[in-house]
Amino acid sequence: MSADSTVDQLDDFVSLERGEIDRRIFADEELFERELDLIFGRAWNFLCHESQIPKAGDFFETPIGRDNVLTVRQRDGGIKALLNTCAHRGNAVCRAEEGNTKAFMCTYHGWTYDLAGNLVGVPNIDSYYKGELDKSKHGMRKVAQLDSYHGFVFATMDPTAPPLTEFLGAAGRMSIDLIAARNVEVLPGIQKFVIDCNWKFAVDNTFDFYHAQITHMSAMSIISGTQDGASDSGGATDSAGQDLNVPAAGSSGLEEIAVIAEYGHAIAGPTASAIASPFVDESWRERPEVQELLGPVGVRVGGHPNIFPNAWISTSGPQVSLRIPISPNKTEVWWFTFADKDATPEQRAKSLWFTNHGFGPAGLFEQEDGENWAQSTLQVHGPGSQQVPQLLSMDLARGKVIKEHDLARIEGTSNEHAQLWLYHSWVQWMKGLGWAALREATTPPDVL
Ligand code: FES
Numbered sequence: 001m002s003a004d005s006t007v008d009q010l011d012d013f014v015s016l017e018r019g020e021i022d023r024r025i026f027a028d029e030e031l032f033e034r035e036l037d038l039i040f041g042r043a044w045n046f047l048c049h050e051s052q053i054p055k056a057g058d059f060f061e062t063p064i065g066r067d068n069v070l071t072v073r074q075r076d077g078g079i080k081a082l083l084n085t086c087a088h089r090g091n092a093v094c095r096a097e098e099g100n101t102k103a104f105m106c107t108y109h110g111w112t113y114d115l116a117g118n119l120v121g122v123p124n125i126d127s128y129y130k131g132e133l134d135k136s137k138h139g140m141r142k143v144a145q146l147d148s149y150h151g152f153v154f155a156t157m158d159p160t161a162p163p164l165t166e167f168l169g170a171a172g173r174m175s176i177d178l179i180a181a182r183n184v185e186v187l188p189g190i191q192k193f194v195i196d197c198n199w200k201f202a203v204d205n206t207f208d209f210y211h212a213q214i215t216h217m218s219a220m221s222i223i224s225g226t227q228d229g230a231s232d233s234g235g236a237t238d239s240a241g242q243d244l245n246v247p248a249a250g251s252s253g254l255e256e257i258a259v260i261a262e263y264g265h266a267i268a269g270p271t272a273s274a275i276a277s278p279f280v281d282e283s284w285r286e287r288p289e290v291q292e293l294l295g296p297v298g299v300r301v302g303g304h305p306n307i308f309p310n311a312w313i314s315t316s317g318p319q320v321s322l323r324i325p326i327s328p329n330k331t332e333v334w335w336f337t338f339a340d341k342d343a344t345p346e347q348r349a350k351s352l353w354f355t356n357h358g359f360g361p362a363g364l365f366e367q368e369d370g371e372n373w374a375q376s377t378l379q380v381h382g383p384g385s386q387q388v389p390q391l392l393s394m395d396l397a398r399g400k401v402i403k404e405h406d407l408a409r410i411e412g413t414s415n416e417h418a419q420l421w422l423y424h425s426w427v428q429w430m431k432g433l434g435w436a437a438l439r440e441a442t443t444p445p446d447v448l
Pocket residue numbers: 086087088089090091106107108109110111
């Protein structure tokens with residue numbers, strides 16, 4: 001596919017009218033490169049939480065597309081984000097994924113940078129460079145913009161990107177507030193592993209509450225404490241899942257909500273009251289300051305927010321998962337697990353047990369999901385299979401968008417609106433629109 005034809009076809013890849021997606025968007029190499037450039041190279045990308053780098057010299061590495069970024073706590077308490085590549089010949093200046101250091105020394109020829117990325121040491125500079133190397137011109141490159149919202153650190157490689165709070169908008173800020181309102185810190189140990197899937201399958205699944213009744217039948221049966229899947233919490237009515245009695249949004253009557261927003265951020269899933277269970281303590285929502293921060297819609301949100309493009313805020317846990325694109329067929333999944341700063345060791349252990357059994361490489365839900373994403377990715381490469389459009393037509397054109405409290409939301413029992421909105425927004429990003437035009441093109445309509 002040539003670059004020209006790719007651009008020409010962008011509008012045809014996703015149909016809001018038919019609820020159809022062209023499968024080539026999960027397979028094409030040129031589109032993948034364009035994603036790295038026009039989506040990951042421009043969006044505000046989540047780097048880490050400030051609690052991970054409390055002391056001067058603490059650092060944590062996160063990719064933005066194919067750039068590896070070191071987020072570093074400075075001696076004055078500030079934060080800088082530096083590209084992990086030496087200004088001499090490009091070697092990585094830091095081989096650890098996180099840690100504490102006084103300086104970054106490149107292992108190739110020994111150039112050394114301070115915590116702010118200034119070049120402070122060059123071996124034999126006088127005799128080899130004869131006074132002609134100006135150290136002040138060869139510091140580590142920085143991200144274009146860096147900012148933190150309630151302790152969540154983001155960066156963009158685009159100097160023209162709008163400020164972080166504007167990019168997040170009301171929906172993105174609320175997504176973070178759903179964790180930040182709980183006075184949390186990240187527990188040590190970020191889980192990192194690879195799934196053989198296109199990153200977008202992992203992202204759109206965060207809004208998919210249709211699959212749980214079938215995909216997560218075995219995990220649900222364990223959670224419900226039975227071996228045959230029986231539970232008291234409602235019943236699946238899909239023919240394949242008849243009589244299984246595993247909870248699933250929509251088909252079991254759980255109340256759902258979908259919030260869609262500019263730039264492609266979205267939140268979808270059952271409301272907080274609908275998912276109340278003995279496994280997840282939701283009492284924090286009753287605190288007055290939390291209710292004030294989250295607002296009348298936010299306190300109801302129990303589902304899954306995704307900050308475009310790839311930061312899933314899992315409100316139970318709570319956790320943040322990054323779906324990092326490696327190739328059209330490979331995605332690195334990261335899990336950051338949070339705990340209340342005041343939690344007792346027992347509460348932390350319980351939280352870790354819950355999160356490790358749900359997500360991550362040992363998590364039941366993740367293994368069940370990952371199989372589907374990998375198989376869906378495999379099938380987009382068959383020339384015949386590739387011609388079958390993906391369907392996101394559930395509740396199509398029936399989703400009345402309610403605009404209030406600075407948010408656009410759809411109330412409903414079962415729908416695929418958030419997934420469709422994700423792909424519509426993906427097309428707009430891939431067109432390379434300017435920021436104002438991008439915002440307009442991703443502003444929710446009245447009906448979806
Ligand atoms: S590449 Fe880093 S010192 Fe030469």
